[in-house]
Each structure stands twice: as C-alpha cells, then as structure tokens.
Amino acid sequence: MAEQQGLGYSDTPRLPDSPYGVHDGARPQPRIVTPGATPGAPPSDAVVLFDGSGLEAWTRVGGGPPGWRLVDGAMEVVPKTGNIETRAHFGDMQLHLEWAAPAEVRGEGQGRGNSGVFLMGLYEIQVLDGYENPTYADGITGAIYGQYPPRVNACRPPGEWQVYDIAWEAPRFDGETLVAPAFVTVLLNGVLLHHRQPLQGPTKHRQLAAYTPHAATGPLQLQDHRDPVRFRNIWCRPLTDADQA
Numbered sequence: 001m002a003e004q005q006g007l008g009y010s011d012t013p014r015l016p017d018s019p020y021g022v023h024d025g026a027r028p029q030p031r032i033v034t035p036g037a038t039p040g041a042p043p044s045d046a047v048v049l050f051d052g053s054g055l056e057a058w059t060r061v062g063g064g065p066p067g068w069r070l071v072d073g074a075m076e077v078v079p080k081t082g083n084i085e086t087r088a089h090f091g092d093m094q095l096h097l098e099w100a101a102p103a104e105v106r107g108e109g110q111g112r113g114n115s116g117v118f119l120m121g122l123y124e125i126q127v128l129d130g131y132e133n134p135t136y137a138d139g140i141t142g143a144i145y146g147q148y149p150p151r152v153n154a155c156r157p158p159g160e161w162q163v164y165d166i167a168w169e170a171p172r173f174d175g176e177t178l179v180a181p182a183f184v185t186v187l188l189n190g191v192l193l194h195h196r197q198p199l200q201g202p203t204k205h206r207q208l209a210a211y212t213p214h215a216a217t218g219p220l221q222l223q224d225h226r227d228p229v230r231f232r233n234i235w236c237r238p239l240t241d242a243d244q245a
Contacts, residue, residue: 008025009022012024018243030242045237046096047088048234049086050231050232050234054070058084058085059085059086060082061084071230075230076229077223077226079227080224080226083221085121089120090218091218094166094237095119095236097117097231100161101127102158102227102228112128112227113128113227114225114227115223116222117166118220119182120214120217120218122203125144126139126140131158141154142194145203146204146207147200150193163187163189166184166187167196167239168183169196169239170182170217175213178213181200181211220234220236
C-alpha cells in the first residue's frame with residue numbers, strides 16, 4: 001500500500017521485538033511534552049520536587065518534618081538534622097538537580113562539601129566539593145559511590161552552582177532473582193560522567209555491593225553529611241516507553 005500523505009504504511013516488514021512495521025501508520029504518536037522555557041526549567045510533565053518555595057514534598061528519613069532550612073530559594077543542609085527524602089516514590093526516571101558546596105572551603109577530601117543523591121533511597125551519586133580536592137576515586141564528585149569513579153572531574157569551584165542530569169533505570173527482580181541490574185547515566189554541568197552504567201547493587205561505605213530484592217519504586221533521598229550543602233531546582237520525570245500512551 002502506498003504511503004498516504006506521510007502518515008505511514010501498512011505493508012512494511014514488522015520490526016523485531018515490536019508489533020509494528022517499519023513506518024507503521026498505526027503506531028502511537030509520541031506524547032507531547034512542552035520543554036521548560038529556559039535551560040534547566042521543568043518540562044510540562046515533570047514532578048517538581050523543590051522550587052524554592054517550601055519543603056512540603058520532603059520528610060526526614062525515619063519520619064518527621066525535615067530539619068533543613070530555606071536560604072535564597074535553595075534548601076540547605078542543617079548539620080546533624082538527618083537525611084531527607086521525597087514523600088513520593090519513583091522507579092525509572094529522569095532527574096534534574098542543582099547543588100552548591102559552601103563557598104568557604106573547610107576540610108579536605110571527604111570532609112569538604114559532602115552530601116549525596118540517593119536514587120530510590122539506596123543508590124548514591126556522590127555530591128562533594130571535588131574542585132582541586134583529591135580523594136579516593138570512587139568517592140569523588142559524580143561517583144557511583146564505592147563502585148565507579150566518574151569518567152572525568154567536571155566540578156566548578158566551591159560556591160558555584162553545579163547541575164546533575166541523571167537518567168535512572170531501576171533494577172528488575174522476579175521474586176528473589178535479579179533479572180536486570182540498575183543502570184544510570186549521569187551528566188555533571190553538561191559533561192557525561194557515566195553512560196548507562198550497570199550498578200553492582202545498593203551503594204555502601206567500605207563494603208561490597210550486592211542486590212537483594214526490593215520494591216519497584218523508592219524515594220529520592222538527599223544526605224546530611226554535616227556540611228551545609230545547598231540544593232535547588234529539583235524535578236523528575238517518570239519514564240515511559242515510546243509506544244506507551
């Protein structure tokens with residue numbers, strides 16, 4: 001059958017692993033998503049987790065209100081108040097998050113501008129003032145903590161805002177069996193650090209990682225590592241397949 005005004009065909013070979021043919025006119029159209037008006041602004045289908053106006057989307061890990069404070073449109077770690085996490089839980093997602101280590105440099109190595117982004121509350125992407133600050137490679141800024149160093153160190157100087165863009169694929173379990181590991185792609189300040197890197201399991205300190213079955217979704221968690229790190233403009237997009245309406 002001839003093509004009808006660019007709307008596709010019905011007599012082409014079927015694509016592998018798909019119910020549709022090449023250029024199939026019956027294939028669902030992609031969902032319309034309106035991009036943010038400026039770079040880093042949330043698109044129309046984003047779940048906004050922090051826009052500077054309040055911490056209603058967050059709770060202290062273990063229960064209770066978060067003890068962090070609002071400063072100039074950002075949230076700032078109040079040391080020793082504990083980690084915070086989102087009330088909502090997520091699986092596969094695109095995450096945008098901006099953070100800044102303190103402008104006043106104190107400490108060195110892991111003791112300088114330390115925090116962390118825990119996907120599903122279990123898998124840490126390291127937050128650290130890694131600008132001219134040597135430490136162990138799998139604990140530098142952008143590391144999959146304790147597992148994989150970033151390909152490069154793309155840190156800006158302390159006090160400047162840094163940008164994480166993360167694509168996350170949750171692990172898959174069939175009962176007690178791991179079917180597929182978690183995968184993550186991480187960009188820091190527009191520079192690729194990890195490209196669909198498979199994880200060894202939930203990240204740990206001074207221990208090997210290993211998978212045990214867990215829920216298909218989990219909260220986004222931010223770490224209180226006793227440094228007044230700031231966060232702003234946090235949003236995510238739960239991911240769907242191309243043919244999923």
